[in-house]
Amino acid sequence: MQGVDDAWLPDGVFRQVGTRRTLIRGAGPLVDTVRREVDRACARFGGRVVPHGDSDLVLELTGEDGSEAFTYERRDGRTTVTASGGAGLLHGFFHVVRLGAAAFEGSSERRSHRSELALRMLDHWDNVAVHPVMGQVERGYAGGSLFWEDGRARGDLERVMAYGRLLASCGINAVAVNNVNVHETEARLLTDRIAEVAAIAGALREYGIRTHLSVSFAAPVVLGGLATADPLDEGVRAWWAEVTGRVYAAIPDFGGYVVKADSEEQPGPFAYGRTHADGANMLAAALEPYGGTVHWRAFVYDHRQDWRDRTTDRARAAYDHFVPLDGQFASNAVLQVKHGPMDFQVREPVSPLIGAMPGTRLAVELQATQEYTGQQRHVCWLGPMWSEVLRFRPDGTPVAELANALVAVSNVGDDRFWTGHPLAQANLYTFGRLAWQPDADPLEILDEWIRLTFGPEPAAGVRAVMEGSWRTYEKYTAPLGVGFMVQPGHHYGPSVDGYEYSPWGTYHFADRDGVGVDRSAATGTGYAAQYAKPWAEVYESPETCPDELLLFFHHVPYGHVLHSGKTVIQHIYDTHFEGVEEAEAARRVWASLVDLVDAERHARVAERFEEQLRSAREWRDQINSYFFRKSGVPDARGRRIP
Numbered sequence: 001m002q003g004v005d006d007a008w009l010p011d012g013v014f015r016q017v018g019t020r021r022t023l024i025r026g027a028g029p030l031v032d033t034v035r036r037e038v039d040r041a042c043a044r045f046g047g048r049v050v051p052h053g054d055s056d057l058v059l060e061l062t063g064e065d066g067s068e069a070f071t072y073e074r075r076d077g078r079t080t081v082t083a084s085g086g087a088g089l090l091h092g093f094f095h096v097v098r099l100g101a102a103a104f105e106g107s108s109e110r111r112s113h114r115s116e117l118a119l120r121m122l123d124h125w126d127n128v129a130v131h132p133v134m135g136q137v138e139r140g141y142a143g144g145s146l147f148w149e150d151g152r153a154r155g156d157l158e159r160v161m162a163y164g165r166l167l168a169s170c171g172i173n174a175v176a177v178n179n180v181n182v183h184e185t186e187a188r189l190l191t192d193r194i195a196e197v198a199a200i201a202g203a204l205r206e207y208g209i210r211t212h213l214s215v216s217f218a219a220p221v222v223l224g225g226l227a228t229a230d231p232l233d234e235g236v237r238a239w240w241a242e243v244t245g246r247v248y249a250a251i252p253d254f255g256g257y258v259v260k261a262d263s264e265e266q267p268g269p270f271a272y273g274r275t276h277a278d279g280a281n282m283l284a285a286a287l288e289p290y291g292g293t294v295h296w297r298a299f300v301y302d303h304r305q306d307w308r309d310r311t312t313d314r315a316r317a318a319y320d321h322f323v324p325l326d327g328q329f330a331s332n333a334v335l336q337v338k339h340g341p342m343d344f345q346v347r348e349p350v351s352p353l354i355g356a357m358p359g360t361r362l363a364v365e366l367q368a369t370q371e372y373t374g375q376q377r378h379v380c381w382l383g384p385m386w387s388e389v390l391r392f393r394p395d396g397t398p399v400a401e402l403a404n405a406l407v408a409v410s411n412v413g414d415d416r417f418w419t420g421h422p423l424a425q426a427n428l429y430t431f432g433r434l435a436w437q438p439d440a441d442p443l444e445i446l447d448e449w450i451r452l453t454f455g456p457e458p459a460a461g462v463r464a465v466m467e468g469s470w471r472t473y474e475k476y477t478a479p480l481g482v483g484f485m486v487q488p489g490h491h492y493g494p495s496v497d498g499y500e501y502s503p504w505g506t507y508h509f510a511d512r513d514g515v516g517v518d519r520s521a522a523t524g525t526g527y528a529a530q531y532a533k534p535w536a537e538v539y540e541s542p543e544t545c546p547d548e549l550l551l552f553f554h555h556v557p558y559g560h561v562l563h564s565g566k567t568v569i570q571h572i573y574d575t576h577f578e579g580v581e582e583a584e585a586a587r588r589v590w591a592s593l594v595d596l597v598d599a600e601r602h603a604r605v606a607e608r609f610e611e612q613l614r615s616a617r618e619w620r621d622q623i624n625s626y627f628f629r630k631s632g633v634p635d636a637r638g639r640r641i642p
């Protein structure tokens with residue numbers, strides 16, 4: 001598409017398919033999509049689609065059961081993909097594309113590929129109307145919305161289709177098209193504006209992506225004119241049933257609703273003395289006849305707490321609210337839990353809610369949009385963090401196996417590079433690939449993304465810039481899992497005490513003697529006891545708690561010695577100096593790639609690096625000065641702390 005970056009699908013990636021003879025068998029909308037893709041590649045590179053006979057590549061649909069699985073094999077000089085569902089054929093096609101030349105060399109046994117997680121979804125926090133404080137995309141760092149423009153769904157859906165193509169090629173199969181904070185205009189998407197959602201759904205469907213919608217729990221009152229939104233009220237239930245019927249009339253393969261209720265001012269069942277299970281189940285009942293699902297978010301906490309009150313702990317909230325409801329949720333209600341107990345910090349423990357509700361379907365929510373990880377001005381590849389989350393075993397079983405769905409808050413907008421920072425595309429890609437195969441090595445995914453996006457020449461340099469970027473970011477920002485210390489409101493840049501005396505429940509409690517939050521059961525908020533063994537014990541004591549989470553779980557003196565052998569205060573100084581040095585080194589590597597990367601992409605990243613460096617130094621100096629002034633302990637290495 002003119003003027004828009006082709007991300008990890010530049011033309012060259014299709015060369016191998018495009019120079020060969022391909023036989024396509026089967027019929028259906030997604031087979032048509034595959035055929036279009038192959039035709040396009042052949043038009044560019046001189047191969048052709050053959051109706052029968054000799055071929056290098058066979059793409060065969062053997063049925064239509066909706067499955068996303070496919071088989072792949074190479075034998076006697078021919079590569080064959082079969083699938084029993086159109087989506088499977090599409091995934092198989094992109095598998096061949098990703099393999100490149102390797103798909104047409106040697107031989108490989110027939111192997112079946114299927115996604116670990118049935119639902120791999122992006123939640124867009126897009127508003128239709130530009131919000132006065134949050135802008136069009138809440139926590140968006142890539143321009144305006146891809147879906148909504150000038151107060152309505154885009155007329156030209158070519159870009160949306162190109163987006164669907166990118167998503168399908170990395171394995172994503174669902175998108176929620178509006179913000180979970182549902183404002184007045186957006187509430188209407190459910191009813192009188194459903195045709196706009198249907199238009200977007202039509203474009204995404206071309207690539208096998210299902211559309212979901214965030215709805216307001218108060219819709220029966222706000223849109224329906226009812227006196228109540230009580231989930232047990234018959235009139236309310238009938239209203240939802242009827243409205244949902246109309247949604248499905250417009251979008252037959254509609255995925256379902258996403259709901260943020262009783263959270264940060266959004267309406268919910270508490271107003272009627274009902275539980276979250278009552279609320280979710282009402283919507284589940286409305287969706288059930290059509291096979292839809294409600295994603296009910298567990299991000300429920302008191303955002304008006306008194307900072308003087310040391311007994312309330314925001315980290316405890318989701319578990320305390322939801323665990324007592326285990327077993328009460330309908331089978332098409334999915335509890336959507338943020339991966340950490342707080343809010344997408346650069347380092348958090350895995351939420352203790354994950355694994356604690358065996359009788360409830362679970363979606364784990366990640367944040368691709370870099371709200372707390374550099375806002376797409378800093379390079380911060382999140383693959384290693386997400387992989388750690390997915391591999392974590394709360395109680396023997398890894399998170400990826402406990403979850404039914406993996407969701408990420410999208411980092412995409414109408415920016416020509418999709419994600420503002422071109423290297424942030426890797427987060428989108430990594431999310432899709434990890435959701436498909438959660439035990440994949442994230443570094444292999446990164447290499448794959450680099451190879452597709454940049455080709456071989458700059459690969460080693462790009463890898464050097466990106467592979468450690470999350471840990472680098474962690475080093476120069478809030479230390480040892482303590483979190484926040486960001487500017488209130490927009491959350492960019494340092495402000496150590498920015499939230500310290502606020503109602504948001506995100507404190508670090510630094511004083512002249514020490515820092516951190518005591519979440520032990522023995523002397524603190526008891527949060528550590530929300531975990532099953534062994535974690536409850538591991539986190540309970542500063543002796544066994546992993547260094548990187550120490551200040552999340554414990555308030556310790558500055559002289560406390562970490563497992564690394566350093567004191568907490570020296571760790572703070574050292575990591576902050578190192579983090580900036582690492583960012584400086586990454587910038588130099590990027591500069592050296594100038595002749596190996598296309599000019600515009602190179603320039604955009606180079607420009608972002610200037611800001612990253614400025615900001616990283618700001619972080620280093622504020623954090624180091626703050627803790628030097630509080631503690632009075634000098635840097636053992638005598639470096640200058642302003």
Ligand code: GCW
Pocket residue numbers: 125138139180181260299343344371
């Ligand atoms: O992290 C916070 C964000 C809010 C967001 C909220 C949520 C959509 O600062 O902007 O609102 O989380 O996840 O609901």
